[in-house]
Amino acid sequence: MKIAAAQTVVSSDIASNGKAIRQVLIDAAEDGVRLVTFCEGALSGYSKAQIADPDDWLSFDWKMHEAELRSIAAFCARLNIFAVVGGAHKLSAADRPHNSLYVISAGGDLLTRYDKRYLSNSEINDWYTPGAEPTVFEVDGYRFGCAICIESQFPEVFMEYERLRVDAVLFSSYGIPEHFQIALRAHASLNCMWISASTPAQKAPKGPAGIIGPDGKWVALCPASMTSGYSVSILDRDDPLYDVPLHKARPWRSNARHGEIYREKMVIDPRSRSRSEY
Numbered sequence: 001m002k003i004a005a006a007q008t009v010v011s012s013d014i015a016s017n018g019k020a021i022r023q024v025l026i027d028a029a030e031d032g033v034r035l036v037t038f039c040e041g042a043l044s045g046y047s048k049a050q051i052a053d054p055d056d057w058l059s060f061d062w063k064m065h066e067a068e069l070r071s072i073a074a075f076c077a078r079l080n081i082f083a084v085v086g087g088a089h090k091l092s093a094a095d096r097p098h099n100s101l102y103v104i105s106a107g108g109d110l111l112t113r114y115d116k117r118y119l120s121n122s123e124i125n126d127w128y129t130p131g132a133e134p135t136v137f138e139v140d141g142y143r144f145g146c147a148i149c150i151e152s153q154f155p156e157v158f159m160e161y162e163r164l165r166v167d168a169v170l171f172s173s174y175g176i177p178e179h180f181q182i183a184l185r186a187h188a189s190l191n192c193m194w195i196s197a198s199t200p201a202q203k204a205p206k207g208p209a210g211i212i213g214p215d216g217k218w219v220a221l222c223p224a225s226m227t228s229g230y231s232v233s234i235l236d237r238d239d240p241l242y243d244v245p246l247h248k249a250r251p252w253r254s255n256a257r258h259g260e261i262y263r264e265k266m267v268i269d270p271r272s273r274s275r276s277e278y
Contacts, residue, residue, distance in 0.1 A: 001235050003034065004232045006038045006209060012045050014065055014068055017044075021042060021043060022075050027230075073104045081106055084103050084172070085104065086148070087102060100115050101114040101146045101148065114135035118154050149175075171184060190253075201228065204226065205224045208224045214246055
């Protein structure tokens with residue numbers, strides 16, 4: 001199946017953000033893309049950059065946000081395409097929202113939602129409420145997980161998705177700086193999975209949207225100057241290029257992590273136990 005990592009301009013104007021998302025969906029559908037991932041805060045804006053007073057979420061236009069999400073869902077149904085859209089998720093009036101990814105099906109339904117679990121220092125103290133669990137969903141026989149921004153710095157997020165048998169992690173961020181890129185390539189290679197990385201166009205010069213293969217190499221990248229568009233890759237478990245990572249390394253590493261293949265070979269030997277002789 002063909003997936004895409006989007007790169008759009010994100011502003012404080014929710015309607016403009018929604019329009020940019022819908023245009024990418026139109027273009028991607030014409031290109032045969034089945035699923036498009038948009039960046040962190042792609043619809044709502046991201047607190048630090050676009051939301052004037054993240055301590056006062058009561059002033060946020062939640063009605064507009066929901067209306068745009070429903071409009072995007074209607075486009076998904078019309079175009080027969082899945083979309084993963086970054087946006088805030090309202091809780092009660094007394095609580096800060098989640099920083100979320102809305103997963104919208106090709107039928108126009110809200111399939112599920114991922115709420116960012118590992119928040120930054122600013123987010124946890126001033127802006128958002130953390131989520132509690134991973135999100136896994138399936139499209140055309142491929143399993144997907146979701147991660148957001150600073151979660152690129154937490155290997156346990158990607159190891160957990162490997163245990164949950166995902167084929168690809170859809171990573172959305174408000175910027176993909178070099179140390180994020182290095183970490184994402186490592187996670188893809190160590191866990192033998194695809195990683196799709198989406199970013200705002202205004203942050204692309206420091207790291208554009210792209211897709212990493214199960215061997216840890218970039219297979220697609222947007223031009224850093226692109227203000228609205230996407231990079232594309234085809235997920236294919238039978239691609240000979242990925243025979244080693246997908247069919248040899250991944251199952252072997254999973255077995256090795258359980259440790260039994262090592263425990264059964266261990267011996268009780270005095271020369272093994274001694275640390276004071278050559």
